[in-house]
Amino acid sequence: MPERLLACMQGPPSDLEIQILRTQCAKFPRIICEGCCGSGRHLLGLAARDPQTLCIGFELRYKRAFRTIEKSLEQGLDNVLVLRTDARSMPALLPPASVAEVHINFPDPWDRKRWHKHRVLSPQFLDGVASLLREGGTFHYKTDHRECFDQAVAWLSHHPAFETSLITYDLYESPLAAANIKTEFESLFRSQSLPIMALVASRRPIID
Numbered sequence: 001m002p003e004r005l006l007a008c009m010q011g012p013p014s015d016l017e018i019q020i021l022r023t024q025c026a027k028f029p030r031i032i033c034e035g036c037c038g039s040g041r042h043l044l045g046l047a048a049r050d051p052q053t054l055c056i057g058f059e060l061r062y063k064r065a066f067r068t069i070e071k072s073l074e075q076g077l078d079n080v081l082v083l084r085t086d087a088r089s090m091p092a093l094l095p096p097a098s099v100a101e102v103h104i105n106f107p108d109p110w111d112r113k114r115w116h117k118h119r120v121l122s123p124q125f126l127d128g129v130a131s132l133l134r135e136g137g138t139f140h141y142k143t144d145h146r147e148c149f150d151q152a153v154a155w156l157s158h159h160p161a162f163e164t165s166l167i168t169y170d171l172y173e174s175p176l177a178a179a180n181i182k183t184e185f186e187s188l189f190r191s192q193s194l195p196i197m198a199l200v201a202s203r204r205p206i207i208d
């Protein structure tokens with residue numbers, strides 16, 4: 001599945017993998033990116049909802065990335081691509097203002113202070129997402145981790161490129177519930193009655 005799973009065995013994507021990524025992007029009028037996509041339930045849900053949109057997942061674990069593409073083939077979805085690489089490299093791999101939506105769902109919280117540097121969400125990552133999103137594009141975040149959620153809310157509220165359009169501390173009692181696609185981890189946390197928090201932030205108009 002070399003056209004669909006970019007395994008990035010040498011670390012960063014090779015020149016050939018970058019070329020495949022660009023070729024796939026050129027085939028679709030709309031692009032969505034999902035970082036830390038796990039085994040892909042949410043990514044495939046997005047792809048099934050809109051076959052005209054290329055849904056690109058970023059997942060470090062090979063088995064999960066592989067399983068995502070395997071399932072996409074079983075489901076007859078040809079608008080899914082997965083890069084087995086760091087989600088934080090997303091802004092460097094795609095052209096500026098080219099993406100309609102960026103999703104991050106239940107990223108690892110890296111709880112210990114000295115591990116915080118491994119967290120995917122950071123002010124620097126949000127700067128990258130701002131450059132990646134086209135005008136009116138949206139950033140979507142779901143988590144069960146209150147501290148990480150509050151931090152993201154604060155960063156976004158101070159970020160000049162974003163307007164936070166929805167924040168909820170209880171996703172299932174919010175307007176987001178109707179269109180929500182559950183992730184694998186979300187199902188697990190839900191079965192443990194853990195609160196699921198979510199937000200959506202829109203890219204403000206880009207002024208040159």
Ligand SMILES: C[S@@+](CC[C@H](N)C(=O)[O-])C[C@H]1O[C@@H](n2cnc3c(N)ncnc32)[C@H](O)[C@@H]1O
Nearest residue numbers: 036037038059060061086087105106183184185
């Ligand atoms: C807690 S799981 C959540 C998976 C999925 N989003 C879900 O909600 O079911 C976090 C996932 O992020 C992946 N991951 C961790 N750090 C990453 C990074 N920097 N870039 C891409 N994937 C990462 C892990 O391998 C794991 O599959």
